[in-house]
Amino acid sequence: MNLTLKIWRQKSAKDKGKIIDYAIGDVSPDMSFLEMLDVLNQDLIEKGEEPVAFDHDCREGICGSCSMFVNGQAHGPDSMVTVCQLHMRSFNDGDTIYIEPWRATAFPVIKDLIVDRSAFDRIQQAGGFISVNTSGNTQDANSIPIEKENADNAFDAATCIGCGACVASCKNSSAMLFVSAKVSQFALLPQGQVEATDRVMNMVKQMDDEGFGNCTNTGACEVECPKGISLENIARMNREYLSASFKG
Amino acid sequence: MSGILNSSIGRKFAMALSALFLMVFLLQHFAINILSVFSPDTFNDASHFMGTFWAVQYLLQPVLIFGVIFHFLMGFVLELKNNKARRVSYAKSNGGANSSWMSRNMLLTGLVVLAFMVLHFIDFWIPEINIKYIQGDMSGLMDPNVAESGFRYYEELVHKFQNPLRVGAYVLSFVLLSLHLLHGFNSAFQSVGANNKYTKGLKGFSKVYAIGIPLGFVFIALFHHFNH
Structure with missing residues (x-):
């Protein structure tokens, strides 16, 4: 699958932040959403760019760390899952995916997709x-x-x-x-x-x-x-x- | 108990109580208005009773006015607080995936109902207050000096609904009121803590109420527009 990712990038809590576009190819439908981001980050690191900061821990759907708003919905389009349990088969080849942090005054953004x-x-x-x-x-x-x-x-x-x-x-x-x-x-x-x-x-x-x-x-x-x-x-x-x- | 309106739950509770009161009032208002379709004389008698009985005029009417003002003001207070709770919006938000349009647009539908109420007050309430309490005519008669002239309420109602623009505004407002009630009815019960085995049945009844009552008001307006 080839995808266009529109990811919220914000250097720090004080930074204004903005959406940055990334093209990613060879995404397996069997990857979890976080694994897809791991691949993106590997690419960014190899290019000498700053990887996308995101929170994760258990990757089993019980830690509740992965505070991502995917395509306008918390944890993406699937129901009863967190982002680590969201798989790329829920998307189609050529899709554009928005990835944003939780938005709430009480949950200030620390960096990129990580909120406090x-x-x-x-x-x-x-x-x-x-x-x-x-x-x-x-x-x-x-x-x-x-x-x-x-x-x-x-x-x-x-x-x-x-x-x-x-x-x-x-x-x-x-x-x-x-x-x-x-x-x-x-x-x-x-x-x-x-x-x-x-x-x-x-x-x-x-x-x-x-x-x-x-x-x-x-x-x-x-x-x-x-x-x-x-x-x-x-x-x-x-x-x-x-x-x-x-x-x- | 002190300062309950300073808490989020207390404000929602007060909002819900005012909503429940207004929904009871709406039902009562409809029950009298629908009489105008079936029996102008009964409608006149009921209107005269409501317009002159002291308990309605001096107890219920002030409570109603307070309820209406409180409901709108609290709606704005809640909206302002809610806007502060999210200062940065999402670049992409798919609200339709998890909630109804009605639930997300209570302010919009409420504002239309508010605008309608201004029109409605200018049409009926202010002239009524003028006749009764400024001119001092409590007779309810078309000609206060002629006892046989009959009550004026039905004639006034029919006269108001001759203007197609007014009828159009009323119909549009009642559609928006219906959308407001489709969410507001159940929401009020949830806010006062009522979510139990009766909720499913209540949701069914709420649809009947939220669609039926505004539709009934639309019917009354159209009936008098096309039959006179």
């Missing part, structure tokens, strides 16, 4: 945990009966990998799908009840302070989420937040 997603870390630190003494007194998890539906929904929420595709896809750069998944995974379990009020209040406050936008329920986040996190989590977070607000 530490805003998510700070939201987690604000309440995405339970305070448990684990120094040798840990109870068996199954000692507390949990309704099957709640256990399943909590597990589904916990599959969020914090990749930021929800923020990238949302026209408002809202982080509510991410935050709601982190709130839900505890709100559905007895262990999460003790700190439930503070958790949702603090996490939502941190989310707002980071500069994420408001949810307008377009549902784009749910469609683009590589882990299929449901909008039901946002409704649950809304309930948790409103209930916590009235409690004071």
Whole structure:
């Protein structure tokens, strides 16, 4: 396959950045998207040019590092995948492919396609945990009966990998799908009840302070989420937040 | 509870509550207007009741005006905040792949509805306020000095819909209102935290409401335009 890549290049956080065109040939349909970028970078290095900086770690679809907006969609045209699981067979010979970093004020570009997603870390630190003494007194998890539906929904929420595709896809750069998944995974379990009020209040406050936008329920986040996190989590977070607000 | 409007979820909650209130009002407005098609006398009686009953005039009407203003102002506040959340746009964005046109263009459809409301207020509400509260005529009669002259509401309605430009503007506005409601109805329930086993049924009902009510208003406008 021969492709034209239109890639966002930005030397540093302060650089203005722009789209640069690259022609790449002999791309195998069996390559992953990141492997295709590896080939491009090898070519650039051999030419003495600066390779395209992009984030990656596991290349198994679970690290959530590869923050790329491919052809106008988070992680490209395939559903329920990250960019490492996106294969070149999803494109056609002669295609032009736009590759951009996540766009959100709360996710500033560090370099090229790498964005700073530490805003998510700070939201987690604000309440995405339970305070448990684990120094040798840990109870068996199954000692507390949990309704099957709640256990399943909590597990589904916990599959969020914090990749930021929800923020990238949302026209408002809202982080509510991410935050709601982190709130839900505890709100559905007895262990999460003790700190439930503070958790949702603090996490939502941190989310707002980071500069994420408001949810307008377009549902784009749910469609683009590589882990299929449901909008039901946002409704649950809304309930948790409103209930916590009235409690004071 | 304090400062709930300072949070993103609180603002959405307030936006949703005002939307739910306005949707109930719209249904009530339609229920009275459709009477004009079937029974001008009943329409006149209902209009006179709504226009003179103290609870409607001095309690519900101010709440309605507040609800309308709040909904629009909050819509702009949310839009401004959302624009700040993404200062650099994508070179290529394929929003159609993951969301509906209606959901992405609530501001546009809302602005058309706002423009329509200005026209609607000039057409009906301001003259009504003028007659009742400035001229002091609370009789609702075509000629306040002649008891047999009959109520004026039906005649005024028919008269307004004689102008094809006005009818065209109304029809266009109701199409945009329908698009606004097609997203807004379900969105309001999601914002207040209602996403459960009833959501699927609610989505079906929302389509009936979002298409049916504006279509009904279009029918009323066209009916009076072509039948008088």
